[in-house]
Each structure stands twice: as C-alpha cells, then as structure tokens.
Amino acid sequence: MRNLWIFINRYNAFFLFIIFFIIGIYLTVKNNSYQRSVTLNSTNEVVGTAYERLNVFKRYLNLGKVNDSLAAENAKLKTTLLALTTVDSARDVKVIDTTTNQQYTYLAAKVVKNSITLRNNVMTINKGTLDGLETGMAVISPQKGVVGFIRDVSPHLATIQSLLHKDTKISVNIKKSNALGSLVWGDNNFDIRKAFIKEVPNHIKMNVGDTVVTSGFGKFPAGIPVGKLSKTNIATNDNFLSAELNLFNDFSTLQYVYVIKNKLAKEQELLENPVKLKE
Amino acid sequence: MNSRVIIVNIIRWFILLFVQIFLLKNMGFYDLSTPFVYVLFLLLLPFGIPNILLYLLAFGTGLTLDAFYDTMGVHATACVVLAFVRISFISISLNKDAIDDPEPSLSYMGFQWFALYAFLCVITHHLVLFFLETFRVTEIGYTLMRCGLSCIFTLLLILLVEFIFYKRTSR
Numbered sequence: 466m467r468n469l470w471i472f473i474n475r476y477n478a479f480f481l482f483i484i485f486f487i488i489g490i491y492l493t494v495k496n497n498s499y500q501r502s503v504t505l506n507s508t509n510e511v512v513g514t515a516y517e518r519l520n521v522f523k524r525y526l527n528l529g530k531v532n533d534s535l536a537a538e539n540a541k542l543k544t545t546l547l548a549l550t551t552v553d554s555a556r557d558v559k560v561i562d563t564t565t566n567q568q569y570t571y572l573a574a575k576v577v578k579n580s581i582t583l584r585n586n587v588m589t590i591n592k593g594t595l596d597g598l599e600t601g602m603a604v605i606s607p608q609k610g611v612v613g614f615i616r617d618v619s620p621h622l623a624t625i626q627s628l629l630h631k632d633t634k635i636s637v638n639i640k641k642s643n644a645l646g647s648l649v650w651g652d653n654n655f656d657i658r659k660a661f662i663k664e665v666p667n668h669i670k671m672n673v674g675d676t677v678v679t680s681g682f683g684k685f686p687a688g689i690p691v692g693k694l695s696k697t698n699i700a701t702n703d704n705f706l707s708a709e710l711n712l713f714n715d716f717s718t719l720q721y722v723y724v725i726k727n728k729l730a731k732e733q734e735l736l737e738n739p740v741k742l743k744e
Numbered sequence: 745m746n747s748r749v750i751i752v753n754i755i756r757w758f759i760l761l762f763v764q765i766f767l768l769k770n771m772g773f774y775d776l777s778t779p780f781v782y783v784l785f786l787l788l789l790p791f792g793i794p795n796i797l798l799y800l801l802a803f804g805t806g807l808t809l810d811a812f813y814d815t816m817g818v819h820a821t822a823c824v825v826l827a828f829v830r831i832s833f834i835s836i837s838l839n840k841d842a843i844d845d846p847e848p849s850l851s852y853m854g855f856q857w858f859a860l861y862a863f864l865c866v867i868t869h870h871l872v873l874f875f876l877e878t879f880r881v882t883e884i885g886y887t888l889m890r891c892g893l894s895c896i897f898t899l900l901l902i903l904l905v906e907f908i909f910y911k912r913t914s915r
Contacts, residue, residue, distance in 0.1 A: 478832070489803070492807075
C-alpha cells in the first residue's frame, strides 16, 4: 500500500493529468451538443448496422409472404378501382351502392407452373373452386396485358389456357379506330412476345404503334391494354387485314396473375344460349 | 517574494484573459489562424509550483475560457494537456534540484530553451483544442492547417510579449 502510494506520488503528474483530462473530455462531450451527438451517433451506428444486417436476412425469409400480401392488396385495390369506374350508371337504381353494381372482381393467384415453349401452352395457378373460380374466366397479368382463360378447375388449383395456345382467341380493339379484331398467337411465329390481330376489316387504317386493348365483348372487361402494333397490313387470303403486335406482358416472367370474376357472366350466357344451358 | 509572485501571476492572469477574450477572440485570418495567447499564463507559472496546483490552475483557466467561448471543456482539456507537457518538458530538459530561476520565461531561460518550450506546449495545446472542437477525423487536413497556422500566430504573439517584457538585468 505504501509502495503504491509512493509510486502514485512519484508519477503524480501523469495521474493528475489522466484525471483532469478525463474530466475535461467528459465536460466536452456532456455539454457540447455537437460532440455529444457525434459520440452517441457513433455508438448507435454500430448497433444500427448490426440490426440492419439482421433485417436484411429476415426480410429475405419473409419475401414470399410479403409478395402474397402485396398481390392480395393489389387485387383488393383493383376491385375498388373497378367499383369506382365500371358502375353501370344508366341503370335505374334508387340506392347508390357502388359495390353491388360492380361487374368485375379481381382475384390474385400465383402461377405454380408456367409453360411457354410449346405450341399450346397451359399454366397452373394456386386458386380453385374453393376460391370461386370457374371454367372460362378471364385471366390478366398484374402489369399489363392478357394471359388467357381458366380451363380446368380443381378445389385448390386451376389451369389456364394461355394466349399462347392455338384455341385462344380474344376479342380486341385497336384503340384509335375502335376496329374490332381477334387476338391470336402463333401464326408461323412462335415468339412469346408477339401475337397477331386478325379479322380486322379491310377499310380500317392501322398504324405502327397503335395500342390494342380488349374490346369487352368477350370474357375480358373492356380496355385492358394488350400490346402495340409492330407490323400492319399483312395481306391474307381472306377479306380481312392482319397485324402483328408486341405484347405488353412477358409470359416468361409471369409470377402472379389476376383472375377476373364476372358477376354477370351466368346471366349473359343464359340469355345468349338458353338452349345450351338447359341441356 | 512569494506574495509578489502570486500577485504578479494574478495580474498576468487577468490581463492575458482580458486580452484573449475581448481582443484576440475577435481576431483571426480567414478562420484559419486564431491566436490563443492566454496559454502564456500557464507557461510562465513559477518552477516551484506543485503539480496539483498547476493542473487546477490550468483546468480553471481553461474553464474560464470555455465559458466565454461557449465550448464547455474544450479549452480546459487542452490546458490540462499543456500542463502535462510543461511538467514533462521541464523535468526532462532541466535538473530540478539545480533550478535557481523563479519562472520559465524568456528573460531567465534564454531564447532557445524558451522557444522550444513554448513551441511544444502551444502545439500540443492547439492540437487538442482543434481536434476536440472539430471532433471528427474526416476534416483532418483542414484541422491540421488551422492548428499549424494558429500555432504560428500564437507563438509569434507569445515571443513578442516576452521580448517586450524582457528583463535584461535579471539574467
């Protein structure tokens, strides 16, 4: 103890220096807002970086769940949008309840099997009869463009006869002229980014770059963008014109689709084909 | 004799701090070179002063400056470092038992010794001062430039003061 005291006393200059220096630094950091913020920040930075690293991993693990919820939310929003835009205002209703007048609702579905390389491509989605799907419902892609029709349904799954199929024909409009045509794929050209619009009347003038949208006469709601014309006035043997168009949606990267439920589909079918349904 | 030393130092403390706070605080070349002549008070404290008293005086002087500069603790820390350098330098360069001069001033110690002494003390003081003030490493170039230029300014002023109050007879 005595030796320690002697030791401290001999080097008192240094020990006193340490004491006073620490007091000075303490005062500096405690009383000056800038220095304080820097010291606090640098300690927080370490903690913050660690948490950030951890979060990146966590986010990655939850990616699927987040995707699903986003797609569901998108479907919900699109439904709301349709409720606001496609109300049949000409009808004589007293109570203006926009939700009951809505003709189309969207249902998000995940593509579980996709095919683009065949002549007749069919894909599978993870929604089925339990979700209210029926044969013949229209399917569109989340960004832009049409996908196809529901072909077969099981309780939990459904197959889609995609546009890339020889039996698929979709009624479309050329937006500028409102000329009607039918969209088909694969007329000696099996590029998944291209399709053809056929049976356009001869007198219609088509320009490269014109947008093609769904006509609303088939299963699809009107006005869904399909693609842009890339080659016009292809001569055919019949009395109609053909045109080539670039599709908006990319079938090769399709992850989610929206199935469109048409509330009036049954009614329309009953009206148009009363005999067939009764059989 | 002893009371005279105390009175001289007290007067010196007041004059130097007065000059520093009311005159030199407003001086500076492009915010790069700002003199801190008040350290002269710490440099000129008598040889026989106890370490604890030296540290207390350094800390108190620094705190007074901090109060006027609104930089709590920065000057105090710098002054404490200066006191440590002062003690170390004196114990290394001089034989403590053989010191017969009252204080380490230019008139007693000669130009060479005093210039080195002042230079070492001032440069450490300024380094600590500016780095504590900046408190970041990214502006190290700017800080070092400020430190160097301020150091030159301070040293010039200190030597000037020392030459003005040079006591030829006492040597």
